[in-house]
Amino acid sequence: MSTSFEADRVDQLAQAYWAEHRTFEVKEDASNKAKFYCLSMLPYPSGKLHMGHVRNYVIGDVISRYQRMQGKNVLQPMGWDAFGLPAENAAIKHQASPATWTYENIAQMRAQLKRLGLGLDWSREIATCDDSYYRWEQWFFIQCMKKGLVYRKNSVVNWDPVDQTVLANEQVVDGRGWRSGALVEKKEIPQWFFKITAYAEELLSGLDGLPGWPEQVKTMQRNWIGKSEGLEIQFEVEGHDPLSIYTTRADTLMGVTYLAVSPDHPLAKHVAKKHAALADFLEHCRKTSTMESDLATAEKLGMDLGIFAIHPLSQKKLPIWVANFVLMEYGSGAVMSVPGHDERDHEFAKKYDLPILEVVRAKEGEAHDVQVQAYTAYGWICHSGPEFDGLSSEAAKLKMADFLKSRAHKKTHYRLRDWGVSRQRYWGTPIPVVYCDDCGAVPEREENLPVKLPQVENLGAGNPLKTLQSFIDAPCPTCGKPAKRETDTFDTFVESSWYYARYCSFDQTQSMLDERADYWLSVDQYIGGIEHAVMHLLYARFFHKLMRDFGLVQSSEPFINLLTQGMVLKDGTKMSKSKGNVVDPGALIDRFGADTVRLFSMFAAPPEQSLEWSDAGVEGAARFIRKLWTYLQNCPREKLDPLPSKARGELHQLLMKINQDMNRYQFNTVVSGAMKILNLLSEVPETERALHQEGGKILLCVLSPVIPHLTHVLWQELGFPGLVLDASWPCVDERALVLEEVTLAIQVNGKLRGTLTLKANLSEEALKQAVLNEATLQKHWEGKSIRKWVIVQNRLVNIVVG
Ligand SMILES: [Zn+2]
Numbered sequence: 102m103s104t105s106f107e108a109d110r111v112d113q114l115a116q117a118y119w120a121e122h123r124t125f126e127v128k129e130d131a132s133n134k135a136k137f138y139c140l141s142m143l144p145y146p147s148g149k150l151h152m153g154h155v156r157n158y159v160i161g162d163v164i165s166r167y168q169r170m171q172g173k174n175v176l177q178p179m180g181w182d183a184f185g186l187p188a189e190n191a192a193i194k195h196q197a198s199p200a201t202w203t204y205e206n207i208a209q210m211r212a213q214l215k216r217l218g219l220g221l222d223w224s225r226e227i228a229t230c231d232d233s234y235y236r237w238e239q240w241f242f243i244q245c246m247k248k249g250l251v252y253r254k255n256s257v258v259n260w261d262p263v264d265q266t267v268l269a270n271e272q273v274v275d276g277r278g279w280r281s282g283a284l285v286e287k288k289e290i291p292q293w294f295f296k297i298t299a300y301a302e303e304l305l306s307g308l309d310g311l312p313g314w315p316e317q318v319k320t321m322q323r324n325w326i327g328k329s330e331g332l333e334i335q336f337e338v339e340g341h342d343p344l345s346i347y348t349t350r351a352d353t354l355m356g357v358t359y360l361a362v363s364p365d366h367p368l369a370k371h372v373a374k375k376h377a378a379l380a381d382f383l384e385h386c387r388k389t390s391t392m393e394s395d396l397a398t399a400e401k402l403g404m405d406l407g408i409f410a411i412h413p414l415s416q417k418k419l420p421i422w423v424a425n426f427v428l429m430e431y432g433s434g435a436v437m438s439v440p441g442h443d444e445r446d447h448e449f450a451k452k453y454d455l456p457i458l459e460v461v462r463a464k465e466g467e468a469h470d471v472q473v474q475a476y477t478a479y480g481w482i483c484h485s486g487p488e489f490d491g492l493s494s495e496a497a498k499l500k501m502a503d504f505l506k507s508r509a510h511k512k513t514h515y516r517l518r519d520w521g522v523s524r525q526r527y528w529g530t531p532i533p534v535v536y537c538d539d540c541g542a543v544p545e546r547e548e549n550l551p552v553k554l555p556q557v558e559n560l561g562a563g564n565p566l567k568t569l570q571s572f573i574d575a576p577c578p579t580c581g582k583p584a585k586r587e588t589d590t591f592d593t594f595v596e597s598s599w600y601y602a603r604y605c606s607f608d609q610t611q612s613m614l615d616e617r618a619d620y621w622l623s624v625d626q627y628i629g630g631i632e633h634a635v636m637h638l639l640y641a642r643f644f645h646k647l648m649r650d651f652g653l654v655q656s657s658e659p660f661i662n663l664l665t666q667g668m669v670l671k672d673g674t675k676m677s678k679s680k681g682n683v684v685d686p687g688a689l690i691d692r693f694g695a696d697t698v699r700l701f702s703m704f705a706a707p708p709e710q711s712l713e714w715s716d717a718g719v720e721g722a723a724r725f726i727r728k729l730w731t732y733l734q735n736c737p738r739e740k741l742d743p744l745p746s747k748a749r750g751e752l753h754q755l756l757m758k759i760n761q762d763m764n765r766y767q768f769n770t771v772v773s774g775a776m777k778i779l780n781l782l783s784e785v786p787e788t789e790r791a792l793h794q795e796g797g798k799i800l801l802c803v804l805s806p807v808i809p810h811l812t813h814v815l816w817q818e819l820g821f822p823g824l825v826l827d828a829s830w831p832c833v834d835e836r837a838l839v840l841e842e843v844t845l846a847i848q849v850n851g852k853l854r855g856t857l858t859l860k861a862n863l864s865e866e867a868l869k870q871a872v873l874n875e876a877t878l879q880k881h882w883e884g885k886s887i888r889k890w891v892i893v894q895n896r897l898v899n900i901v902v903g
Contacts, residue, residue: 106730106811108694115810116218124826125220129620130174137173138621139165140601140660142629142637143180143227147187148206150213152669152676153630155686156702156712159807160666161628162219163703163768166806168625169220170830176621177220178604180227181207185593186269189528193560199528200556203230213687218695218810220826225607229596230528234603236551237613238595239533243544244651246534250296253542256521260288264562267525280562287387292523292589293532297643301326301515303657304642313662315709318634325635327516332502334437334509336360336410338421341368344410347432347514352497353439355485356460358450360410360421361403361436365429368421372406379404379423386425401426401449413508414486424449430518441471460485461494520640522592527557527564529590537577537584546578552586564588597637598644601627601659614653627660634665664708664766671714684714696808697723703768703807726811729779729804733797738820741791745837748785752778752796753837759803760833768807775804799831847872848899849881861895872898 119125130136141161144154158179165177181203188199195202207228214221227234245251259268261278267290272279297304305326308319331349338344344360362369364386373380382404389399403424410419426445427436440450440457450457459471461480469476479494488504489497502509523532531552533545545552555572557565566572566588577584605618623645629637638660645659668675671682689698701722706712743749759774782796798821805812805825816825843861847854855878859871869890872878882902889901 104731104734106727108696108810111810111814112216112218112690112695115813116215118813119218119220123224124824125177125222126224127174127176127222129617134172134174136621137165137168137175137626138624139168139175139177139626140604140624140628141179142627142633143182143597143600144210145185145187146181146183146203146206146210146228148209150210150686152684152686152702152714154214155217155698156669157628157630157666158214158217158219159699159702160664160708160766160768161626162217162221162699162809163806164626164628164766165220166809166826167763167830169826170802170805170828172829175220176222176225176604178225178227178607179214179219179221179223180225180600180604181210181229182593182597182600183207183228183230184529184590184596186271186526186528189526189560192528196559198556198558199560200230203528204228216687216690216695217699220809225604227600227603227607229530229593229600230554232551232553233610234600235530235596237603238530238591238599239545239550239552240547241599241613241647241651242591242595243533243547245295245647246544250299250647251293252296252519253291253293255289256292256294256523257287257289258292258525260286261562262286266563269524269526284388287389290525292521293534294519294521295643297520297640298515298517300643300646301328301517303646304517304639307642307646307658311658311661311663314660315663315665318631318638318663318665321634322639325517325639327514329514329516331512331514332498332505332509333512334413334505336413336419336437338368338410339408339418341371341408344368344421344435345433346435346437347512348437349514350439350442350494350498351501351509352479352482352489352492352494353442353460354414354437354501355489356439356441356458357412357419357437358440358456358458359419359438361424361427361438361446361449362406362421363427363429363434364423364425366423366427366434368408368435369406369423372408376407379406382423389425399425401445401452403449403453405453413505420455422449422453431516432514440475442475442477444475444477447471447475458484520592520594520643522595523589524592525564525589527554527560527566527590529593530554530596531566532587532589532591534587535575535578535584536587537580537582539582540577540579540584542587543578543584545575549578554590566590594636594640598640599648601641602645602648602654614648618653619655622654623656623658624660626662626664628664628666630668631665638663666708667706667711669712669714673713676714682714689719693719693723694726694810696810697726700726700772700808704772705769707767707769725776725779726808729800730811730815732779732783733800733815733819735787735793736797736815736819737790737794741794743791743795743837744789746789746792748781748789749792749795749834749837751781752792752799753833753835755781756799756803756831757833757838760830763803763830771803772807775800801825802828802831843895845895846897847875847878848897849878850901850903851899854878854881857898865890865892868892868898872900 139161141157165175169175183203188203191202192199259273261268261281261283263281263283268278273285276285278285305328329349331347332351333345333347336344364383373383403422406421406423408421410421412419438446440446441459442461457471462483463480482489482492482497531554533552535543537543573586575584575586601624602614602618605621606615609615641659648654649657676683701719705718755774755778759771762770778800785792801812801816812825842858844856844858847857857875885902887900887902891899
């Protein structure tokens with residue numbers, strides 16, 4: 102056995118063993134082993150592994166290996182979120198095909214991941230750009246189409262008028278196209294939508310059944326779904342159809358001074374036909390961003406339509422304005438404006454000199470100058486007539502609903518919109534639809550799937566599918582006449598919404614999933630960044646419910662527990678190429694070996710918190726590993742039985758803490774606990790061979806998830822049976838635990854009468870008995886009755902007698 106630690110040799114020995122014995126390939130086990138499905142979010146194959154990846158995957162790997170040592174059948178797969186814009190942009194830049202670029206990157210990143218020694222079942226690897234994967238996505242879309250869960254409607258996209266192409270949001274830089282520099286316009290084109298709103302209520306209520314998710318993520322999802330209860334109120338319009346307006350603040354109805362409609366509202370468009378200035382204004386709005394976040398900060402602009410609505414209670418005439426901040430996609434595209442009690446309405450009213458009324462006060466009788474600033478909180482109603490004045494906002498809402506009778510009805514509203522999945526890009530899953538002049542939009546026949554994405558070598562500005570006749574021309578799946586294929590591809594969030602399920606049935610060619618999915622799902626532990634708190638995690642939950650309703654899975658939620666790991670920072674900022682503070686994991690592994698990189702990643706911070714990169718910290722991790730190696734070289738090989746001792750008690754105290762921390766995934770303190778054990782054992786005389794053996798074995802076991810290479814090699818070299826990763830997790834020997842002793846002051850009626858040294862943390866009963874049994878103290882209460890015990894734990898006992 103070599104005596105100095107050689108990281109390369111150790112990494113290679115362990116990794117070669119795992120590869121040769123397919124140690125991490127798992128089967129569905131019908132025996133009494135519990136399953137554990139541990140999954141880290143799949144990476145985008147950029148070609149370069151960064152420290153954020155390392156941290157994410159090592160956390161997943163530590164959990165997987167720990168669960169395996171708990172006797173579970175553990176699945177930990179890996180794959181590639183391989184479609185998407187960066188590949189397309191890179192291909193344009195390098196004049197290569199996106200497929201070539203992507204598969205080369207996958208090969209590089211796979212090799213980088215393998216050097217980390219992750220316990221992955223590589224036999225299940227998925228690349229989402231592979232047609233054996235996306236054919237089932239196309240099949241699934243067709244099932245949704247048949248059930249009316251997808252539909253096509255016009256929607257606004259970013260249009261580059263120079264390149265004549267649709268741009269993704271990230272290709273719009275300061276309002277201009279990233280390649281052409283042209284001012285980006287809005288354009289309406291037909292796009293496909295998943296009806297996620299049909300599941301809004303279940304997506305919301307399901308969050309209550311996920312105690313293993315961070316509260317922050319659940320709050321973000323609740324806000325995104327944005328459920329509110331309100332009234333839909335009919336406003337009559339002079340000379341036009343009435344407007345239906347949704348509000349959650351019916352208590353402010355008497356404070357409405359104008360209505361506002363979206364620039365896309367039919368009423369605005371109708372008036373604009375005979376109103377050139379209004380037509381220009383609508384055109385201006387069309388060209389500017391409709392992103393909700395932009396609208397919140399953009400200047401509020403509007404025009405008076407010159408028509409009037411009738412207030413449903415006061416019968417007063419209310420002017421109708423068009424306003425750039427009202428979105429057609431939200432509610433009915435029309436809002437009632439209450440400038441006294443809404444900041445946005447207030448800003449608009451001030452700008453265009455519209456009246457502002459006060460109808461809610463913080464306290465009865467206490468006025469607030471709403472001409473200066475809107476009062477937006479709930480309070481007490483005023484200036485709303487004798488029926489409402491003096492009521493609380495809550496009571497006024499209810500009374501308003503009764504009062505309006507048929508002119509209003511209760512409505513539940515969700516902020517969540519249907520999910521638009523059409524992308525006018527090449528590098529994605531083709532949407533399996535054919536357009537026929539006679540039959541309309543028809544799904545491709547299932548036996549013709551996959552609709553393969555054709556290889557294109559030289560990408561230009563636009564989507565090459567649009568001009569690729571061999572792709573576009575297709576017979577109508579219904580009538581057989583010549584028809585045209587859809588040239589849009591799916592949003593890549595579609596691929597990442599169900600990959601976790603496909604890992605279970607990775608090689609199934611006859612169906613999307615099979616019974617193996619029922620064995621493995623739901624995912625027991627999911628790990629990824631907080632930046633996916635809303636879209637990815639919401640879409641995956643939605644797909645899971647769809648799959649359940651199609652009979653493909655049995656559970657209702659995809660991920661039982663979620664861990665959102667913190668970022669890796671350097672000098673307090675996120676590592677990035679532009680800041681020049683990127684640390685290359687490959688170079689670190691070259692220098693120190695995989696175990697040091699893994700140990701530092703786990704030791705420097707708890708998983709959910711940011712990790713500050715430190716070269717000194719990495720050096721420290723390397724030193725610990727060398728010290729551990731050297732110590733374990735001398736671990737006795739013969740079988741020995743440990744004897745009780747103070748040091749053995751301390752060893753098990755430390756193990757108890759490690760086990761608690763491991764169980765709550767606080768790996769940083771697990772590592773520091775192991776460091777303490779090593780320090781403890783280093784002080785123990787060499788003659789206590791049994792303790793060294795027991796301690797060495799405990800160290801190998803508890804560190805095995807974090808530094809699997811060193812522990813694998815030494816476990817075998819020291820002659821322990823089997824593999825360390827299949828060893829049972831070490832248990833605390835309760836009998837070995839040192840019971841600390843404490844000296845208590847014993848008082849009688851507040852006077853110190855003596856001291857007593859006892860075991861710490863005795864129960865109240867045991868403590869009283871021990872005091873009463875103490876012969877030297879008994880004279881102080883003999884012949885008297887004990888009225889009261891005052892006990893300060895581990896410090897003082899005062900007996901009140903009389
Ligand atoms: Zn047809």
